[in-house]
């Protein structure tokens with residue numbers, strides 16, 4: 001099976017007022033000008049900007065995603081947003097299980113799995129995040145922890161076509177620290193084996209993104225690692241020049 005088409009997705013986290021749509025339009029136009037080469041691109045702004053961002057990118061090659069959703073379709077869940085609502089707003093991707101949500105909101109693998117199921121049921125693609133903490137890595141448990149998160153967060157019944165996995169070591173997020181290429185290769189190989197076991201040959205086509213302090217200066221090395229099919233980018237996705245400096249690796 002040929003390597004999957006890479007995906008470079010930006011996670012804006014809790015950043016961005018309406019004025020940030022100008023930066024989004026710059027990214028859209030840079031992608032349209034061929035700046036991301038063969039890579040697919042997506043930006044996941046905060047909920048408040050999803051509909052406007054999707055409108056601004058309608059018909060373009062820049063997809064819009066969200067950063068979380070509720071597992072239910074509708075109901076008495078004050079403050080929550082469903083995957084169906086995100087679909088209605090024009091999103092095509094939803095990040096679930098980001099380590100900041102696992103830490104800040106006590107999201108377990110079971111919750112993440114239920115959210116991913118809701119995303120897929122709504123016709124969207126789930127970007128499921130996994131990753132070990134610094135202590136877990138220092139204890140030599142990184143592969144076991146990530147493997148366990150994959151087992152717990154994914155359902156073998158998920159359609160492989162609507163699934164992306166992001167390996168994001170918690171200690172690398174927003175810190176400027178990154179694992180070595182060898183460490184990334186080891187964990188991505190573990191994830192690939194799990195995906196092949198759960199989904200058969202289709203597991204070979206599921207994109208496995210690396211995330212955690214990706215920037216233009218380290219993107220080529222990280223994206224060149226075996227089984228790395230793109231990036232989930234936080235801070236560096238807020239500026240068009242930085243985001244395109246990463247996506248441009250695929251030109």
Ligand code: PEP
Pocket residue numbers: 011168172173174175176211212213214232233234235236
């Ligand atoms: C993220 O939060 O998904 C992330 C990868 O952040 P950063 O690139 O800022 O480390």
